[in-house]
Amino acid sequence: MKTTLRLTLLSALFMTTLAQAAELIPIDVHRDANCGCCKKWISHLESNGFKVNDHVEADMSSVKQRLGVAPRLASCHTAVIDGKFVEGHVPADQVLALRKRDDLLGIAAPGMPMGSPGMEMDGMSDAYQVIGLTREGKDVVVAQYPAH
Numbered sequence: 045m046k047t048t049l050r051l052t053l054l055s056a057l058f059m060t061t062l063a064q065a066a067e068l069i070p071i072d073v074h075r076d077a078n079c080g081c082c083k084k085w086i087s088h089l090e091s092n093g094f095k096v097n098d099h100v101e102a103d104m105s106s107v108k109q110r111l112g113v114a115p116r117l118a119s120c121h122t123a124v125i126d127g128k129f130v131e132g133h134v135p136a137d138q139v140l141a142l143r144k145r146d147d148l149l150g151i152a153a154p155g156m157p158m159g160s161p162g163m164e165m166d167g168m169s170d171a172y173q174v175i176g177l178t179r180e181g182k183d184v185v186v187a188q189y190p191a192h
């Protein structure tokens with residue numbers, strides 16, 4: 045009886061682990077070997093349900109060009125999900141929202157805004173925006189974060 049119960053509990057645990065693993069969302073991240081804040085952004089994604097495929101690149105500017113990141117939107121790392129780019133320190137919830145936006149080629153948090161995920165600095169934060177690039181080549185604001 046005890047053994048049966050233990051087995052049931054164990055298999056329940058095992059099933060839960062499998063279910064969680066199945067729910068992880070794969071994303072590719074391209075970054076420079078020496079980028080510390082890029083690794084912090086990867087940790088941010090991983091703690092928000094993503095499975096990151098990490099690609100260390102010798103030439104990030106050619107990667108950005110290949111993936112269609114407009115120079116005005118550029119930051120450090122460049123991720124790809126469902127064929128769309130995610131440039132810079134974009135919050136994980138915006139990456140999730142992008143998956144439902146078929147009008148956008150990608151989104152970006154241009155530059156390196158202080159206080160964005162992976163750029164935390166003593167709780168201080170710059171105001172910053174997440175910009176979407178439409179299929180027509182226009183920039184649209186998809187999210188705004190206030191300074192604090």
Ligand SMILES: [Cu+2]
Nearest residue numbers: 081082120156
């Ligand atoms: Cu960075």
